[in-house]
Amino acid sequence: MIAPMVPCVADKTSVPIIAQFQPARDKSLLALSARPLHIIAMERTDSPSLDALMLRIRDHRDRTAFAALFEQMAPRLKAYLMGKGGGAQMAEDVLQNVMLKIWHRAVTFNPEKASATTWIFTIARNARVDMLRKTIKPVLDPEEPDLQPNPEPGAEDIVDLAQASEQLCHAITTLPDEQKEILNLAYFSDLSHGEIAAKTGLALGTVKSRLRLALGKLRKDLR
Amino acid sequence: MIHPTHHPPIDIMQEYVAGTLSPAFGLGIEIHLSLCSQCCEKRALLEQVGGAVLSMGGKAPLSSGLQQKIMAALEDLATDSEMAKSGRALQTQPLQDGDIVLPRALSQILRAAGVDDLTSLKWRKIGGYGEADLPLPLFAKKATEIPPGTFEDAPRVRLLRLAPGAVMPRHTHKGKELTLVLHGGFKDSAGNYEVGDLIFADSDIDHAPEAHYNGPCLCLAITDGPLHLTGPIGKWLNPYLSL
Ligand SMILES: [Zn+2]
Numbered sequence: 001m002i003a004p005m006v007p008c009v010a011d012k013t014s015v016p017i018i019a020q021f022q023p024a025r026d027k028s029l030l031a032l033s034a035r036p037l038h039i040i041a042m043e044r045t046d047s048p049s050l051d052a053l054m055l056r057i058r059d060h061r062d063r064t065a066f067a068a069l070f071e072q073m074a075p076r077l078k079a080y081l082m083g084k085g086g087g088a089q090m091a092e093d094v095l096q097n098v099m100l101k102i103w104h105r106a107v108t109f110n111p112e113k114a115s116a117t118t119w120i121f122t123i124a125r126n127a128r129v130d131m132l133r134k135t136i137k138p139v140l141d142p143e144e145p146d147l148q149p150n151p152e153p154g155a156e157d158i159v160d161l162a163q164a165s166e167q168l169c170h171a172i173t174t175l176p177d178e179q180k181e182i183l184n185l186a187y188f189s190d191l192s193h194g195e196i197a198a199k200t201g202l203a204l205g206t207v208k209s210r211l212r213l214a215l216g217k218l219r220k221d222l223r
Numbered sequence: 224m225i226h227p228t229h230h231p232p233i234d235i236m237q238e239y240v241a242g243t244l245s246p247a248f249g250l251g252i253e254i255h256l257s258l259c260s261q262c263c264e265k266r267a268l269l270e271q272v273g274g275a276v277l278s279m280g281g282k283a284p285l286s287s288g289l290q291q292k293i294m295a296a297l298e299d300l301a302t303d304s305e306m307a308k309s310g311r312a313l314q315t316q317p318l319q320d321g322d323i324v325l326p327r328a329l330s331q332i333l334r335a336a337g338v339d340d341l342t343s344l345k346w347r348k349i350g351g352y353g354e355a356d357l358p359l360p361l362f363a364k365k366a367t368e369i370p371p372g373t374f375e376d377a378p379r380v381r382l383l384r385l386a387p388g389a390v391m392p393r394h395t396h397k398g399k400e401l402t403l404v405l406h407g408g409f410k411d412s413a414g415n416y417e418v419g420d421l422i423f424a425d426s427d428i429d430h431a432p433e434a435h436y437n438g439p440c441l442c443l444a445i446t447d448g449p450l451h452l453t454g455p456i457g458k459w460l461n462p463y464l465s466l
C-alpha cells in the first residue's frame with residue numbers, strides 16, 4: 001500500500017511520506033488505518049504556483065485561474081474536511097463554501113502577509129471549525145485590524161512567503177517518519193494532542209515532544 | 224504598548240491553529256493574541272506549516288458535477304470586495320470599571336453576549352477576592368474529549384478580581400487552567416505576571432497567586448475541571464465559591 005509519492009520541490013526524487021501507516025509496524029495505529037488513506041497522504045502537485053493563480057483571481061477575477069486552483073486544491077480540501085470527521089456529503093457542502101470564499105475574499109489575499117497555501121488553510125480551518133462547533137463561537141474576526149497588536153519594529157521583514165512555503169514543504173519531507181505522522185495528525189485530523197495520544201497509544205508527552213521537534217526543525221522561531 | 228512575557232506554549236498554539244483546541248481555551252488564546260505581536264508571528268508560522276501540510280495532503284475524489292456547480296455559483300454573488308468587508312466587526316468601545324479597561328477583543332465578546340457593564344455581573348466576593356462567571360454561550364467540549372465520568376466538568380470562563388495585595392485561595396487543578404492577566408498583575412511561586420501574560424497550568428500545579436500591591440488585579444480564568452482548594456481557609460471557601 002505504497003501511495004504514489006510526489007516530491008515537494010522540483011527534483012523528482014522520491015521521498016518517504018507520512019502516509020504509509022503500516023499496521024504491522026505499530027499496532028496502536030490500527031485504529032487509524034481504518035481511516036481513508038488519502039487523509040494522511042503526503043504528496044504535492046508542483047505547478048502552476050498557487051500564489052500566481054490567487055493573484056490572477058484577485059486582480060483579474062480570472063475564472064480559468066480559479067478552475068486551475070480548484071483542480072489543485074479542491075480534492076485536497078475535501079480530504080482535509082473529511083479528516084475532521086464529517087462525511088463526504090458534509091465535506092462537499094463545506095468545500096463549496098470554502099471555494100466560494102476563496103473567490104469572494106480574494107481581495108484580502110496578500111502574498112506578502114501569507115502565501116496562498118497558508119491563506120487557503122486558514123479559510124478551510126475556519127470553515128471546518130464552524131462546521132464542527134455546535135455551539136456559538138466567539139465572534140472575533142481574526143482580520144479585524146482593531147484587534148491586532150501593533151507589529152514589533154522589524155517584524156515587517158520582507159520575506160518571499162511563496163518561496164518559504166516551498167522550502168517548508170521540502171523540510172517536511174525530510175522529517176523523521178514518526179514526526180511526520182504526528183505533524184500530519186495534529187493538522188489534518190480533528191484530534192487534539194490528547195486524542196492523538198489515545199488513538200496511537202503513545203504517551204501524551206511523546207506526542208507533544210515529537211510535534212515540538214518537528215515544528216522546531218521547520219521553523220527555528222517555533223522552538 | 225503591552226509586551227507580555229508569558230505566552231501560551233507552542234503545542235497549545237498549534238492546537239489553536241489546527242482548530243482542535245476547545246473553544247473555551249481558544250477564547251483565552253485569541254485575547255492574548257490581540258495583545259501580543261510575538262504570538263501573532265508564531266500563529267502566522269504555524270498557519271504556514273498548516274498550509275504546507277494541506278498542500279501536501281491526500282486527495283479525495285469529488286462528486287461529478289461539483290466543479291461545474293461551484294463555477295456556476297461564482298456568478299451568483301456579485302460585489303466581492305463588499306462581501307469581504309461586510310464581515311468586519313464594528314469598533315467596540317472597551318468595557319471599563321474604574322481604572323480597569325478590558326481588552327477590546329474581550330469587550331467585543333462580552334458586549335455580544337449582552338454584558339455592557341462589569342458591575343452587572345454576579346460577583347461572589349470574599350475578602351479581597353472576587354469572581355464572576357461570564358455569561359457566554361455554553362462552550363461545549365467535543366464529546367470525544369470528555370473522559371468517562373467527567374461530564375459535569377464543562378469549561379468555565381470567569382473573571383477573577385484581587386484587591387491590591389490580596390491572595391487567591393491556594394488551589395490545585397483537576398483539569399487545565401488558563402489565566403490571562405487583564406489588568407494589574409500578580410505573582411506566585413513560579414513567577415511574576417503582568418498585563419497580557421498568559422499562564423497555562425496543568426493539573427499538577429498548586430499555587431496561591433498574590434496581587435501586586437499597587438492596584439487591583441483582574442484576570443480571565445478558563446478552567447475545564449474543578450479547582451481543589453488546598454489551603455487552610457479553602458475548606459470553608461470551597462462551598463461558598465462552589466468551585
Ligand atoms: Zn504571546
